[in-house]
Amino acid sequence: MSAAIFVGGAVPALANDELMGMMDDPKQWVIQTGDYANTRFSELEQINKENVGDLQVAWTFSTGVLRGHEGGPLVVGNMMYVTTPFPNVVYALDLNQEGRIVWKYEPQQDPNVIAVMCCDTVNRGAAYANNTIFLHQADTTVVALDAMTGEVKWTKQNGDPSAGQTNTATVLPVKDMILVGVSGGEYGVRGHLTAYDMATGEQRWRAYSTGPDEEMLVDPQQTTVLGEPIGENSSLESWEGDQWQLGGGTTWGWYSYDPELDLVYYGTGNPSTWNPSQRPGDNKWSMTIMARDPDDGMAKWFYQKTPHDEWDYDGVNENILVDQEIDGEMRQLLVNFDRNGFVYTMDRATGELIDAKKYDPAVNWATEVDLNPESETYGRPQVVADYSTREAGEDTNVEGICPAALGSKDQQPASFSPETGLFYVPTNHVCMDYEPFRVSYTAGQPYVGATLSMYPAPDSHGGMGNFIAWDARTGEIKWSLPEQFSVWSGALATAGDVVFYGTLEGYLKAVDAETGEELYRFKTPSGIIGNVTTYEHEGKQYIAVLSGIGGWAGIGLAAGLTNPNEGLGAVGGYAALSEYTALGGQLTVFALPD
Amino acid sequence: MSAAIFVGGAVPALANDELMGMMDDPKQWVIQTGDYANTRFSELEQINKENVGDLQVAWTFSTGVLRGHEGGPLVVGNMMYVTTPFPNVVYALDLNQEGRIVWKYEPQQDPNVIAVMCCDTVNRGAAYANNTIFLHQADTTVVALDAMTGEVKWTKQNGDPSAGQTNTATVLPVKDMILVGVSGGEYGVRGHLTAYDMATGEQRWRAYSTGPDEEMLVDPQQTTVLGEPIGENSSLESWEGDQWQLGGGTTWGWYSYDPELDLVYYGTGNPSTWNPSQRPGDNKWSMTIMARDPDDGMAKWFYQKTPHDEWDYDGVNENILVDQEIDGEMRQLLVNFDRNGFVYTMDRATGELIDAKKYDPAVNWATEVDLNPESETYGRPQVVADYSTREAGEDTNVEGICPAALGSKDQQPASFSPETGLFYVPTNHVCMDYEPFRVSYTAGQPYVGATLSMYPAPDSHGGMGNFIAWDARTGEIKWSLPEQFSVWSGALATAGDVVFYGTLEGYLKAVDAETGEELYRFKTPSGIIGNVTTYEHEGKQYIAVLSGIGGWAGIGLAAGLTNPNEGLGAVGGYAALSEYTALGGQLTVFALPD
């Protein structure tokens, strides 16, 4: 059995060689995902499974902002860049001086945007390219900052917060462009991915998630779905009337890029509203993995994971690009741990569906995904009628659906180690009751249409999360570590055979990549929903993570909500978090003793 | 030469034996000052000068509140108590579970109080006694909380925030009472010390700092000043008209207690306003060390350090009670490092002035304190006319006064080691320009009357602080460590021959108690204005400190002020702090590796 992380070979002429070289340098961490393939794997091995137990805190930094701290620090040369939740401060810290502040960018944003952010005031961080730090603010201002001075090079408005358009995602620098998404699925926002010129901020293209082919940048003949041409206006036909205009499919998750295939990958979110009776049809192309040509945005292939969503299983989780041997054949894979509880293994060149399996045995809303290419329902989940909120109808509370709306896994990114060939996945182990109700649309107002309550998966270990190792070659969970709360932090695997993740109580944990055995834990100041990163500075390997409870799971603490159904249903299930942690906003940097 | 820390001998019948026993137990830290004598010394020696370099962060805790974190954690048995700035949250943390939150008390206070707090929203922490945690909130609510459950036992309103009466100080439990002060010298508040019954909250007595003898609890014959009876209505005669009613002399600093002498010691703040021309006279008894009988509050002796203040040198700093040999004789001393730059050594039984020396050579507003008992000006500072803001008169800017208004040392408490016989003093090395102007009084409005600007002491090391070792037996600085910013953190000396303090940049530092050599430093998340404490849990010694930039020195960052003259003149001098640290609110706990 062999496994190899994606390594760029012959790349197109326009490639951003400098940036790709920096991504290949394990000492730096220049985009949020670490690399284009979204593996979150580091070749560094000074900290390894033999010595990780000796880890110490090297230095710390308070960001001066409370609420959920997602994403993580970037490291570019001797500089570290840290981004905060709203108001989205960016700090440039000097690693030669234990984090002395070289510059600080503090945008003036209208705080009204906070009210139209569904799931806390999070921001998944900035990205570096071409001596520039690119940030996409909550109010959808895209900003380019001189990496040395913090000076604003250009700003561009990507959306309209008064219509519920906001942003929480990072941006992806590809070639000479910056790709950016949009949030607002709970406000009837119609999602899109937009490319801006890195140097000038000029818009290159915009691809909507729903609507007419021209606006979706879809070619009825060339764009494929499971190997077949997509056909004309495939989205329009899957909605009643003009509902696609309020159709959601927002693009608030992670973006990947394969420089060899020259394809960008990302997923689209839930169709709006959460009341499925208001939107008959498959609601294309919400809940879809999309592969596009970055040069013009044209769609190469789509795959809709959850047609006609009835549970808010946004399809935006990271698509991890790995080359692995499946049934004796090396394949160019895209692996996606979807919110709906299935992990999809696809051929990333063609969009072929290779496998789809539950990665949490608690998943009950569907029995399986039809993998038979000859079948009428090829590629579709086989929905269990008892858990269909559409069949139950409006104003009926459907109980015991697993996973809950925040999925078997939300945006917290998994990691892949080419050394073990395993995926390390932060998961939720949460179920829900879901009662849809009719809503009408008003721009800038919540457009949700369901009342939810969440609780730990029943008949299990009693906790709300697991940290698992998944083998995509066999489609099996190798090991699973029960956690009291959802694991809402991104994982990091390293060549030291160690995997790191954070917990909502605030622990940074290090486990053995082969066995899952816990090797180290440290209680950081606040709950961790940030993503663990690593870098090397002056010969020393560091591990860095942001603390600051929040995100959807921590919304009760972050926004001071106590009614169990508030926070889109998350407050009740995570109420016990207040016995472990309080709001924060800190970076903790770890290293081995000298 | 010998030195001994005060140890209680025969104590009066009403003594709180349990509490005094807990203060004597170095494993616990039950009141903010560590002990009644305010030595901030610990007998613990597991961490010592040989191994302190190996110190590691054991665990951390974010308080969920930003701005200045003064005071420090209490440790009572297995429980730790942490208090935050406004809104004055109290956390009870379980030390057996790395700070799991056992209970949280979060008062609902009118946020309007923030506007009438002169020097940030700080609170110098809670105190423990009789299974109760006592807290004095910003809005002057005194509250008694069940130490196990956090349940409110009683609350009492000590003042009126709408008239500018607020609180930042800790409380002192003495016998069956709680002693509490009041802030508001910049709002024309007339200071007082008040005793409440520990069990019921009933008021026992209140002693004003200014006014008629009955209200000041002064006996014209029995109360002495430098050995002489104080005489009738000594305060009233030292003010023009009714100005004493707006006279300041607030009591926002530290309180000490000598159980053997059965005397409580504390200092009073500046007279109001800062424009001396509006208040001719000595302005008694502002700027005064007071010794009182805790049972009825009656004054035993007073000593006014800065008669007719012209520089805002509040006299509230801690009075450290030590027994040391002076000129071959063991003396019961009270040592006070005053804001005005003189350290006063007094006989704490009689109020005799033994010595007064400058502890920062930069001090220039007075040449010396007259120590000749035969002199007309006995006990008075010899003011240098050039630096008299009264002589210059209203609307004249007096330049180059040292120290600045925040003193050679502000409230940040010093520590005394009976092992070295030295005092370890966090100091400011800052000078100022001071321009008084006429103001009129409106209740609840600032009543300041001077424009200040501050800067590092000229012709020196360029920094704004020093951490010094002072020998009261010889009246000399033993060593002095230059710091870029004022040292605004309280010191801790231990039997391990180590002294700890924090810096405004956020470093916790450990130095050799004899030589001052730096043995360890760690960059905590935010600037440190908290006081370092230590305790033992399950056989292990811990060092704990709060980070969170603020207080008067950090007011620019804390309140988001940028005009150099804002923040009562402190913003400009400390502007460079923003290159080192951002707002925070974290506890960092250190220990040696296992």
Ligand SMILES: O=C(O)c1cc(C(=O)O)c2c(n1)C(=O)C(=O)c1cc(C(=O)O)[nH]c1-2
């Ligand atoms: O539909 C959307 O536009 C949208 C946006 C976001 C977001 O931007 O954070 C989340 C979600 N949906 C969502 O469904 C969700 O579970 C979620 C979790 C989080 C988070 O950061 O913890 N954000 C979001």
Ligand SMILES: O=C(O)c1cc(C(=O)O)c2c(n1)C(=O)C(=O)c1cc(C(=O)O)[nH]c1-2
């Ligand atoms: O006159 C007063 O009532 C009063 C109150 C306070 C306070 O309560 O914090 C300070 C001061 N004055 C003051 O003069 C001063 O230097 C000061 C510093 C600080 C601080 O916590 O950093 N508080 C205060």
